[in-house]
Amino acid sequence: MDNTAELLDRVIADLDAVLSADVLAGLPDEKRMDVLRVAGDAFRRVEAVVVETTASAHADFSHTFGCRGQNELLQRVLRTDVAGATRVGKTADAVRRQISVSSGERLQARFPALREAMLDGVIGVAGLLAAVGPIDKAAHKVGRETVLEADALLAACARGYRTMFDDPVDPVDVDAGAEAETAEGTDEPGPPATPEDLRQYAQMIAAAMDPDGPEPSDRSAQNQRFFTIGRLRNGLHAIRGNILPDVAAQMQAVFDAQCNPKTDGPPKPGVRFDDSESASGSDSGGECGGDSESAGDAGEGVGADADAPDGDEPFDRRSSAQKRHDALAAALGIAARHADMPTLGGASPTLVVHVDAKDLAAGRGWATMGGSESPIPLHVAAHTACTGAIQRVLFDEGRIVGISVTDRVFTVHQRRAIIARDRECLIPGCHVPASWCEIHHVTEHARGGPTHTDNGVPLCWWHHRSLDWSGWEIRMNDGVPEIRGPAWWDPLGRWRAPRPRAPRHLATA
Template identity: 55%
Template sequence: MNHPVDVLDQVVRDLDGVVCAGSVAGLSDAEKLDLLRAAGEVVRRAEALIVETVASVPARSAGSGDAAFCGQFGCRSMSELLQRVLRTDAAGAGRVIKAARLVRREVDISSGGWLPALWPQLRAALVDGAVGITGLLAATGPIEQARGRVGAVDRLRADAELAAWARGTVVVEMDADADADADPGIDVDEPEPGPAATPEDLRILAQRIVMFLDPDGAEPAEEAAMRGRGMILGRVKNGLIPIHGDLLPETAGQLQRIWDAYLNPKVDGPPLPGVQFVPSDDGDARDGQDARDGRDARDARDRADRDGDVLPSGDPGGQVDTRSRAQKQHDAFTAMLGIAARHDEMPKLGGAAATLIVSVTAEEYATGHGWAHIDGIDTPTTIAAARHTACGGTIQRVLFDPEGRIVGIGSTDRIFTTHQRRAITLRDTECLIPGCHVPASWCEIHHVQEHARGGPTHTDNGVALCWHHHRTLETSGWEIRMDNGLPTVRGPAWWDPHRRWRTPRPRSESTGRSTSTSTSTSTATGRRSARING
């Protein structure tokens, strides 16, 4: 039997003959496609051999006296050894090491036999060349992140399903009540060949499996995402300023919708840089007067005396807003996207405004547990994001039957009108949370009593909140209620130990309230999409 190294040396010589012969350029298109397919088979099997080799290296326990594998060859770590031997970078070496951990098989001390790998079916698919390192990590990554909340039995079931998709085989599940004579050629649970899944397909499938197995994992994911969000401008390089950061799924979804609107073939594309002058009209004059009225109200507020139940808008301790600069810039960018999407000059997309669409099942929306989907973004988001989007948008209920057919469509308008928004902006002047000075004209309008629970779209039920405080209202400890049409707030215990309901800021005589008709919503089951023009 030839040594494995001798076999691989012969493979290398054969490949050299193919590459150096110069015959690739003369192949037909069909032959080139076949060549790429065969090369992919070679690459995946070479990756499987590398991973299996690294996985077979035994771990040396501290104090055992045995030199580590990498130390025997003058390297400080396995990563350094792989970088030198495979001529890859640190990221590539790290992916090999991570893949090796997933498919490593330990020896049973009592029997001396091999124990199954952590992902046995995907390991077999790797060895067979059905999946490479990229596909293996894409399939296991989402489930590994939720590993503490996914049991071993569920993980093995996911392993089998993902491996079947990687091989291009799915299981045909026959209805027990179906007529057996309808198609005698198909047996129950018979594998049906199909196209093999790409690593991106496996990643999306794994995310869907996690959403089913770990519906409560949305909350810790939400906390991690809120901490990690941010945007910064880099240093100038070659006359350009790079942008770095991480966006929340709803922010990325809104940005993608705006890009789609501008890049729509039916429009002229994005506008050229420059300034465009347009004639003024009565509407512009009215908006300008509203802005002046807002500034006058703010000046009157600042001059007014404050009593014990009125909270100053300042924050000397700097405790109200603990966001980093990168997080503030991210949130400001999100608010800018919402304003841009509502602008009259924004191109239409499919005959409608560039609308952020978030879909969630009615049951998960009602309970607050589970995951939601943003149109155009593969990464699932949380129910909190769906609630935040629905608060200022339109809920459209789309009912599906068990087979996925649309059986009903409904819509509930919950957007504050321009006149209502203008009145609330004039009354609140800025974000309602004390210490936050984001102008009300930049804020979102929040339903104090949730619309889904019967809260009306009425000025007596709407307050101005900046994107950040609107997005985090349920978890920040701030509470809002309406007192005879005027909003009052109660701060978290660390900010106000007495937890008293207080007026956020004094009202000037120039502020007033207007009324509008209220609407209510009815309950329904099925999948719904919350839409907001922004």
């Protein structure tokens, strides 16, 4: 098409009109979400234009314009950095259609279904690279047909077909007010997958393609493992090493147990909170685990979490790396005593609801939790109590007239089972590990919901706190969690499986 550049110039002119009108700052929330959604659609299509143009160019294209290679040309014409140009180049390699020497026709791309998804604007560069990375690593162990099958599965997942590859589950309507359907009972697509969703699904497919794939690399890793403590210098010992994945996972579990802000955590100094008006430090302090900082970054990014409520306690100005150091120190000390090692979920908070006896029946009052005398709204109390035990102390004219305790805590064994089943926060797109999450009663305990694995799902702190008003709904279908999301995520409003399940029928060639 001779006027391709002219068509793109029109798009640029339309975007200039949007930006020059200065209307974006005053948009209401719903309109703002619409703009972001449409801009995302346009962004992915622009990426597709760049990738397809690059992939269809001849081998000497970059030399024609005086560049050493494709990467330099992309850096200059796209005004991107080396990493950005490399990502475009890798994507172009995955969807490039070579020219047949005999016929001169374009051959099939390595990932034809994902290429079509990219051209349709379903996925962009990030999504395509996330999908093809794990498959490329296993492709040499299987035949072309298996790779094409994986390509089709990933493209369908990208388009929102999350559970169509397993045997359907018989419909069971567990919600009398909902339509009689299950997450497995429809062939219609749901919300498209995020790059992280595609990466995880691709890893499951790659494992099915090549179950023995990691073994050679594991044997090599065994030979490269080491851990050393350097000499004392400036009051510190430097440590270096390579640790195996299972050792790293165990260490991360210790960090989680020590630093997870929803448990008792490490000895003081710990994380403290105060009103933003009285906090003189930054609120950018990080948590202990789950980031990608290296040991060499321990001296950077130090910020205060918050001031203590009464001003007597010092600021906690530790960085995430420093908190991990302190967690390791505490873990080593506790390991000598062994029986005192903390466990995730073993320190569920006790919520004391302090109200006058006359007000209790009317549902009025405030909650207080151990360690804080600040009044807490009842909805916050309900959120905290969902994962703990409730102790009610009833007062009348200053006199204690009753104490009652209700046990609603998921046991350690129940938590482990739920974590093994769901692995992450149940909300799609949220990849907080389940070991960091709180276990939510799907049917509220106050409404007769049992403390049972069939009634518990992991939710991160934020999604648990905001569940009542965020638009996300959860139900259990014969012990299997299902999600119905807000309209911006799923306009059809269907009950769906939170994540795709691993394919069972892929065979190695």
